[in-house]
Amino acid sequence: MEERVRAGRSPISGNTDLVHVESLAGKERVRMPSASPEDIGRISPTQWTLIDQNQLEPILRARAVEAGADVRFSTRVDAIEEYEEDEKDGAGVLVHVTDLSTGESSQIHAQYVIAADGSRSPLREMLGIGAHGRGTITNLVSFFFEADLTEALRGRRIIAAYVNNPEVRGTIIPIDNDRRWVINVSFFPEQGQRAEDFTEERCTALVRAAVGVPDLPLKIESVDMPAWDISARVADTFATRRVFVAGDAAHVMPPTGQVRARPEGRRKARRRAEAVVEAFSVLVLTGTGLVAGVLFAVAVSVMPALVAMSPERYVSTHILLGRRYDRIMPFIVTGSTAVDVGLAIRASDGPRVLFAAAALCMAGVAVVSQTRNVPINRTVKRTRPEDLGPGWRDPRPAWRGWHLVRTCLAIAGCALTAAAVVLS
Numbered sequence: 001m002e003e004r005v006r007a008g009r010s011p012i013s014g015n016t017d018l019v020h021v022e023s024l025a026g027k028e029r030v031r032m033p034s035a036s037p038e039d040i041g042r043i044s045p046t047q048w049t050l051i052d053q054n055q056l057e058p059i060l061r062a063r064a065v066e067a068g069a070d071v072r073f074s075t076r077v078d079a080i081e082e083y084e085e086d087e088k089d090g091a092g093v094l095v096h097v098t099d100l101s102t103g104e105s106s107q108i109h110a111q112y113v114i115a116a117d118g119s120r121s122p123l124r125e126m127l128g129i130g131a132h133g134r135g136t137i138t139n140l141v142s143f144f145f146e147a148d149l150t151e152a153l154r155g156r157r158i159i160a161a162y163v164n165n166p167e168v169r170g171t172i173i174p175i176d177n178d179r180r181w182v183i184n185v186s187f188f189p190e191q192g193q194r195a196e197d198f199t200e201e202r203c204t205a206l207v208r209a210a211v212g213v214p215d216l217p218l219k220i221e222s223v224d225m226p227a228w229d230i231s232a233r234v235a236d237t238f239a240t241r242r243v244f245v246a247g248d249a250a251h252v253m254p255p256t257g258q259v260r261a262r263p264e265g266r267r268k269a270r271r272r273a274e275a276v277v278e279a280f281s282v283l284v285l286t287g288t289g290l291v292a293g294v295l296f297a298v299a300v301s302v303m304p305a306l307v308a309m310s311p312e313r314y315v316s317t318h319i320l321l322g323r324r325y326d327r328i329m330p331f332i333v334t335g336s337t338a339v340d341v342g343l344a345i346r347a348s349d350g351p352r353v354l355f356a357a358a359a360l361c362m363a364g365v366a367v368v369s370q371t372r373n374v375p376i377n378r379t380v381k382r383t384r385p386e387d388l389g390p391g392w393r394d395p396r397p398a399w400r401g402w403h404l405v406r407t408c409l410a411i412a413g414c415a416l417t418a419a420a421v422v423l424s
């Protein structure tokens, strides 16, 4: 068959260029690398060629007839039944068909059936075989047009030009490398667009937008071709006992292969990463807010009360106050600092500086607490009643001063974290 296919190959079979463009006459964004004969040799015993489907199918049909096939057009499969044992034929498949030209129904007994009835595959449905995958990726209409694109092509011999601009998203494909072309244009039913809206006038405007020549002389050949879709779908199984699902009925995949799947995978991974960052943002806001709030409450309410107390009462109250506080706060302060650092590492430039500054402030809270207030707390805990005589050095002014320093740092840390989260 290879020789027959090559003999019937299309006039565009020598074309080499697959390009992504803003418009055919405009900017070329990407030129896809073409596969070398060695690359193809690794996956196929033959080399590739381009051939029009209208030319290929008669070659396939002739070969099938040569090999003994009975090819019946206008014949619809209405039902299909697998049976285990039949007196005459043993196990097999009974296929109910209708000749659509006469309306006559008949049955065909077969040992096996290959269901190759296209991507919508009614046979697959009759067999109860489901399909999985992303489903429809894009809806398209195609139409042929005649135009001289020599200037817009600038010497390129395109296999296809993928056009993407605000007015049109589609693919221009040559038919005869001269005047006949086909364009596949995407449309979006979810935005209320319909295949029926592609009137001759609209198709003319779309071709001109795709070619990038507003007054391009052209002729639209027909605008009544059925809409179709690019989808990714794979049958849940390729066979029952005696029926095999094949071709598009078994598997459809966009020409871009997994290229579309990867961004989807990346989108999922990014969504997951964003969810983690959001969780940590909530955590660090809670942490810094808690530290700033507690220190502020101590500064404006507890500290004035302690200052007003007699030395004896102050010492016993201070010891009581610090019991739980001293155990919990270091964890919250250190944890918030660590999360601020982590968020600074992954954030973009502006928020990164804010998260880093917040981390510094929270680290400052930890340093002031551990080197100033905590040693004073320890001294207060060790204080005996006899120490409270005239020689007693009241720690309250120093504790209060350092407490105000760490309160300011904590409030700054909380505000900077909040700003960084908002700007992220």
Ligand SMILES: Cc1cc2nc3c(=O)[nH]c(=O)nc-3n(C[C@H](O)[C@H](O)[C@H](O)COP(=O)(O)OP(=O)(O)OC[C@H]3O[C@@H](n4cnc5c(N)ncnc54)[C@H](O)[C@@H]3O)c2cc1C
Pocket: 075, 076, 077, 078, 116, 117, 118, 119, 121, 122, 123, 142, 228, 246, 247, 248, 249
């Ligand atoms: C616009 C377009 C461009 C494409 N370009 C390319 C390309 O350049 N290269 C490439 O390799 N592929 C291309 N493809 C994909 C290619 O056409 C398909 O992969 C291929 O035709 C699948 O062959 P198939 O025999 O599995 O199904 P089909 O070609 O869809 O044939 C299925 C047949 O089953 C018939 N049928 C359905 N139901 C019944 C029933 N109940 N009883 C009897 N018969 C039934 C249908 O009428 C149809 O004739 C393109 C597809 C489209 C839509």
